[in-house]
Amino acid sequence: MTITGENFIAGERRKGTSTFQARDAQSGEAFGESFAAASAQDVSDACAAAADAQNDFSSRPLAERAAFLRLVADKIDALGDTLTQRAMKESGLPEARLNGERGRTVGQLRLFAAEVENGGWQQLRIDHADADRTPPKPDLRLRMIPLGPVAVFGASNFPLAFSVAGGDTASAFAAGCCVVVKGHPAHPGTSELVAQAITEAVAEAGLPAGTFSLLNGTENSLGEALVTDPRIAAVGFTGSRGGGLALMQHAAARDVPIPVYAEMSSINPVTLMPARLADAAEDLAKAYVGSLSLGAGQFCTNPGIVLAVKGDALDRFLAAAKEELKSVGGQTMLTTGIHKAYTEGASRLAQRTGAELLGMGEEAPGTCGQAQVFTVSADAFLADKGFEEEVFGPSSIVIQCEDLAQVKQVLSGLEGQLTTTLHMNEADHEDAAMLMPVLEQLAGRIIANSWPTGVDVTHAMVHGGPFPATSDGRSTSVGTLAIERFLRPVSYQDMPESLLPSALRSENPGYLVRVDGDYRA
Ligand SMILES: NC(=O)c1ccc[n+]([C@@H]2O[C@H](COP(=O)([O-])OP(=O)(O)OC[C@H]3O[C@@H](n4cnc5c(N)ncnc54)[C@H](O)[C@@H]3O)[C@@H](O)[C@H]2O)c1
Numbered sequence: 356m357t358i359t360g361e362n363f364i365a366g367e368r369r370k371g372t373s374t375f376q377a378r379d380a381q382s383g384e385a386f387g388e389s390f391a392a393a394s395a396q397d398v399s400d401a402c403a404a405a406a407d408a409q410n411d412f413s414s415r416p417l418a419e420r421a422a423f424l425r426l427v428a429d430k431i432d433a434l435g436d437t438l439t440q441r442a443m444k445e446s447g448l449p450e451a452r453l454n455g456e457r458g459r460t461v462g463q464l465r466l467f468a469a470e471v472e473n474g475g476w477q478q479l480r481i482d483h484a485d486a487d488r489t490p491p492k493p494d495l496r497l498r499m500i501p502l503g504p505v506a507v508f509g510a511s512n513f514p515l516a517f518s519v520a521g522g523d524t525a526s527a528f529a530a531g532c533c534v535v536v537k538g539h540p541a542h543p544g545t546s547e548l549v550a551q552a553i554t555e556a557v558a559e560a561g562l563p564a565g566t567f568s569l570l571n572g573t574e575n576s577l578g579e580a581l582v583t584d585p586r587i588a589a590v591g592f593t594g595s596r597g598g599g600l601a602l603m604q605h606a607a608a609r610d611v612p613i614p615v616y617a618e619m620s621s622i623n624p625v626t627l628m629p630a631r632l633a634d635a636a637e638d639l640a641k642a643y644v645g646s647l648s649l650g651a652g653q654f655c656t657n658p659g660i661v662l663a664v665k666g667d668a669l670d671r672f673l674a675a676a677k678e679e680l681k682s683v684g685g686q687t688m689l690t691t692g693i694h695k696a697y698t699e700g701a702s703r704l705a706q707r708t709g710a711e712l713l714g715m716g717e718e719a720p721g722t723c724g725q726a727q728v729f730t731v732s733a734d735a736f737l738a739d740k741g742f743e744e745e746v747f748g749p750s751s752i753v754i755q756c757e758d759l760a761q762v763k764q765v766l767s768g769l770e771g772q773l774t775t776t777l778h779m780n781e782a783d784h785e786d787a788a789m790l791m792p793v794l795e796q797l798a799g800r801i802i803a804n805s806w807p808t809g810v811d812v813t814h815a816m817v818h819g820g821p822f823p824a825t826s827d828g829r830s831t832s833v834g835t836l837a838i839e840r841f842l843r844p845v846s847y848q849d850m851p852e853s854l855l856p857s858a859l860r861s862e863n864p865g866y867l868v869r870v871d872g873d874y875r876a
């Protein structure tokens with residue numbers, strides 16, 4: 356497939372007057388095609404087309420919607436090495452990681468296809484009428500319907516799994532929503548290849564062209580125009596706290612405010628419980644350094660803080676982590692901007708009162724990030740909220756606590772997180788039970804005995820959490836539950852059978868229905 360640098364507006368490729376270029380993540384140099392920056396007219400046309408297509412797309416049989424999702428997955432698979440090579444150049448991420456990410460992306464689309472067919476997400480309910488009740492009870496039937504066109508912001512750090520055909524797009528399509536993507540300017544060529552695949556799938560599936568559009572650009576005004584377009588009904592975003600907050604404000608200030616599902620910032624606290632730490636300090640240290648430096652630390656699940664009680668076991672852990680760090684090579688970061696933000700963030704961290712540098716990775720030239728681990732006492736951490744600032748890259752802080760009560764105190768005061776982790780032995784379970792209520796309030800996912808990097812795409816996954824991990828802690832952006840973000844309930848009261856959606860008619864097409872309070876298949 357050829358990359359042309361055009362926007363995709365409801366199946367039409369469109370050039371623009373203002374342009375930008377992709378950058379080689381390694382060198383920071385601009386290369387290749389000129390990409391058209393979408394104009395205000397392009398935004399408006401994409402949103403109008405999505406609104407026009409919405410009813411047609413959402414009213415197709417669920418089998419057709421599922422087939423479309425599978426077709427998108429097949430077409431992304433068919434992009435083969437072209438996609439991987441382009442994503443490598445634009446993101447600096449290695450081949451194996453990107454091939455794995457492609458597998459996750461197409462697997463996610465296929466999982467949502469099966470979810471669409473399963474139909475449980477429609478949450479069908481039928482409460483039969485009872486004319487003998489005083490007052491008489493009406494016949495009420497409920498199902499979930501799509502919100503309408505969704506604006507999706509591609510993330511820089513997962514150019515496939517959280518980008519043009521990533522989790523937000525897959526879950527919005529699964530819900531029956533048309534999608535307008537604002538591509539991330541760090542990987543415009545990757546975005547275009549995936550957009551071509553989706554556009555072809557839309558046409559082959561016989562869906563209306565407005566089902567999907569891709570808009571490119573580097574200016575914040577593009578994202579603002581998209582979020583404030585009256586035809587957009589919801590927003591999916593993964594990126595910085597500042598970006599997410601700005602979009603939330605734009606969405607709230609509209610004449611008709613809309614939900615923004617923004618995944619923003621998380622430092623993913625990991626607690627090393629005493630018995631486990633004493634048993635396995637060196638193994639834990641090795642795995643810790645592996646997790647914090649994975650993908651140059653550019654994971655929203657990066658273990659940014661580790662908590663443990665002071666003592667010999669923690670000293671062993673720190674000594675082993677320091678040693679392990681020495682052989683961590685610098686890895687290319689996603690963009691020069693992210694590299695600069697990391698370097699500045701790590702040096703701000705180093706200057707905080709009480710922060711001590713434990714160790715560093717190998718020197719990192721150019722746009723590579725150098726791994727860094729700091730230590731701090733719990734008292735100093737508690738005295739400075741600045742320690743909680745996400746430093747996006749391969750850095751982390753070990754918080755040395757006086758006792759488990761202080762571990763609990765630190766955890767209780769933290770902002771909302773995507774994940775929190777406990778490393779523990781059976782001997783730690785009683786103390787861990789004391790922490791569980793705090794952890795449940797803190798994060799969307801509580802992990803036992805592994806590291807937070809690596810999110811499985813399943814039915815029971817939560818990749819979300821209280822603010823500022825996300826803008827709405829009642830949701831997840833990964834896993835099939837993500838579909839719920841783009842649905843709302845509608846109740847049909849005393850509706851003639853012929854006007855009811857087929858799933859709610861007396862002849863149940865096979866979906867799970869809650870009838871008069873009881874679940875029936
Ligand atoms: N926690 C995470 O998962 C995560 C992921 C990626 C980046 N980040 C953080 O974000 C920083 C910058 O990286 P990034 O470019 O990926 O994220 P970003 O938030 O700057 O940008 C993400 C997308 O939102 C758009 N955008 C940003 N601010 C906007 C605004 N005010 N109005 C309208 N649109 C806006 C951008 O154009 C881009 O398309 C990183 O250094 C890191 O700190 C965090």
Ligand SMILES: O=CCCC(=O)C(=O)O
Binds near residue numbers: 809
């Ligand atoms: O960066 C956000 C997503 C992290 C993730 O998906 C993972 O850890 O696998």
